[in-house]
Amino acid sequence: MITTIxxxxxxxxxxxxxPMLLGAQLVLTLILVKGDICPGQRGRIHKVLPVVALLWLAVASLKIEAIMLVFAILYFYSQVQTKKTRVQGPLWVIYLANGLAFAYVGIVISEQPSIVGSALKVIEIFLLGALFSHLLLTIAKTRLQAFHRILPVTGIVSAMLLSIVVLVKSAQIEPNLLAEHTNMLLSGFALMITAVLIWCWHILLSKTVHKIQLWVAFTTMLVSMSFIENFIVL
Incomplete structure (x- = not known):
């Protein structure tokens, strides 16, 4: 029983x-291609790419097609330096990885049983992608201060859109079934709001963002999304 759970x-x-990895890849690609970053920052961003590849490997346990993304990201990683470097490397590989991620997530979205479920997956690209990329950039010690505000604001807007999606789903469910799952829904919302507040804490207090803060926000957000997804599939 416990094993099944x-x-x-x-x-x-x-x-x-x-969806999270697609959003994160787009942010990292934007920074690597257009960002005004020093050689040291570029190398540190390159260092976090294996984490993205490792998580795609985990996704491959659900759909083996995701393994193509693992190979693409690791190939790019093998062609760049993780020390100070101005060399962008073979960016066409990153574009390929992004295209594959788009295709994969597009299939996932099309497989959802309802429009509400599909909308949830689209929002996850922005909500989870922004939070995870913010965590990776903080670990990489980025000096792009604008992203420390832009990404949390993206999370706030995404959370608002997610709330609308959940309200639409609530209107479609039978009252008895809705009453049975109210606690699950409220738990998901409470955790999501908590995660967003922790994520934005440095903005509220005008302090420097810390990776521990983002780790806590990231973990809390994943748990909240698990609750919300369980509600959406009812």
């Missing part, structure tokens, strides 16, 4: 990774 929880978490 754990397996279901792991599968739910894995289902969140693909």
């Amino acid at each position: 754990l397996a279901v929880m792991i599968q739910q978490l894995l289902s969140l990774l693909a």
Whole structure:
């Protein structure tokens, strides 16, 4: 019984990774291509790419097609330096990885049983993608201060859109079924609001963002999205 529950929880978490990784890849690509970053920052951003590849490998346990993204990202990583460098490397590989990610997530969105479910997956690209990329950029010690505000604001807007989606879903559910799952829904919302507040804490207090803060926000957000996804599939 416990093994079954754990397996279901792991599968739910894995289902969140693909939209999240697509959003994160787009942010990292934008910074690597257009960002005004010094050689040291570029090298540190290159260092976090294996984390993205490793998570795509986890996604491949659900759909083997994701393994192509692992190869693409690791190939790019093998062609660039992780020390101070101005060399952008073979950017066509990053574009290829982004295209593959778009295709993969597009298939996931089309497989959702309802429009509400599809909308949820689209929002996850921005919500989870912005939070995860913010975490990676903080670990990479980026000096692009604008992103420390832009990404949390993206999260706030995405959370608002997610609330609308959940309200639409609530209107479609039978009252008895809605009453049975109210606690799950409220738990998901409470955790999501908590995650957003932790994520934006440095803005509220006008302080420097810290990776521990983002780790806590990221973990809380993943748990909240698991609750919300369970509600959406009712």
